Amino acid sequence: MTAPWPQIDALAASVRNRERSAEETVRTALERSSAHEDLGIFLHVDEARALDAARAVDRRALEGHDLPLAGVPIAVKDNLCTREVPTTCGSRILENFIPPYDATAIARLQDAGAVVVGKTNLDEFAMGSSNENSAFGSVKNPWDTTRAPGGSSGGSAAAVAAGIVPVALGSDTGGSIRQPAAFCGTVGLKPTYGRVSRYGLVAFGSSLDQIGPLTNRVGDAARVLTIIAGGDPRDATCSNDPVPDVTEALEGGVEGLRIGLPKEYLGEGIEPSVREAVSDAAERLAAGGAQVREVSLPHTSYAIPAYYVVATCEASSNLARFDGIHYGRRAVASDLATTYERSRTEGLGAEVRRRILLGTFALSAGHYDAYYDRAMRVRTLIRRDFELAFESVDALISPAGPTPAFRLGEKTQDPLEMYLADILTVAANLAGVPGLVVPEKLVEFEGAALPVGVQLMGPMWSEATLLRIGHHLERTRGDLPAPPIGGRS
């Protein structure tokens, strides 16, 4: 069994004090990544580059630089640009793309002393809920290798769950951090829209996308957020407001907080063991002095249709650049139109093509009002549902997905069924509010022992409150076992 990673604050402190070197911590992560190669987590690992970066951190630590993440090995989803390191988005069309710059979130983590050990597998262009849409094979869930790790940040969630790295970055357009976190038994935070710069994140749905951390512990997610959040002149939608130190209030408890249980998130179709996990967590919040009450988000049933119109419309426009001319692998043909057609047909997978077609159709003259415009109106109603709920409660607690991890192959024949896996996560993106998933317990599901997480959502900019509630849940929960394959034990 692999020894668990310490809390990242402690890990970084031990590197700064020279109890261990960044080179050692990074070597450990690299060894674990090769030991778990069969899980299909990484699309790219460059050992020499990671070790060089680690040695540079050791030198900076010696020179006395302020390095809050000194020597913390991290993995990053392969739709985040890394300078001089391939960034494929899980797509054939970007197989040979090597960005000349780092995403802001990655640059900030590296400045703080973190070292990128590899790029993680994902559904192509982050479109999917199981990782099975990757052009490079799907990731296996470390808890049961016949099951999906969730998606689209499945590689990042599995990397943390298998104990390879203590921190991974993912992106969340409709649940892609939170659902894999729930499936793999890790913490996952989707920050408020505008909290973290999207510069260097390959755009899927620009009005929905956010970058956030997947970690073992709530405190680690809080630490990472303090480093990646905050204004960036390169992303006009990123807020310049000062970022509060969300690590400070973690221990504050939940006394006096008002917590809502949205009734639409606990109804039909939710696996009983998942519902039970939420009520167990809610009970511990009540025992900690919170007032827990039922609330309603009445437009919830429209969230999936609205999301799959808005997200596909934005995707069809964002992905227009991957045509073999501006970006991406070019198929050789004798005229321009055939070059576009062949490059896109050969370079993009079935789900990505489906979404481009859906989005293009919904935005076309004559259909715009019926689809895009209507979806945007519904989006406003969904945002208002949250605003209204947050007049009477400080946060919401719900499941993150209707079931624990489903089997690989189980939903691949039916895209609609796959889309329904996102039913509990997409509304937060439509409304722009933050969501935090915290592992709650292991349950028996279809003969397997699998983790179940709970989701906390709050008003915009309420990350500090969510992390405080999450920390309380984690502290009162007791330790969860590590996945049977390596992991943290």
Ligand code: GLN
């Ligand atoms: N599963 C959702 C989708 O396929 C969300 C993806 C994401 O958050 N990137 O669109």
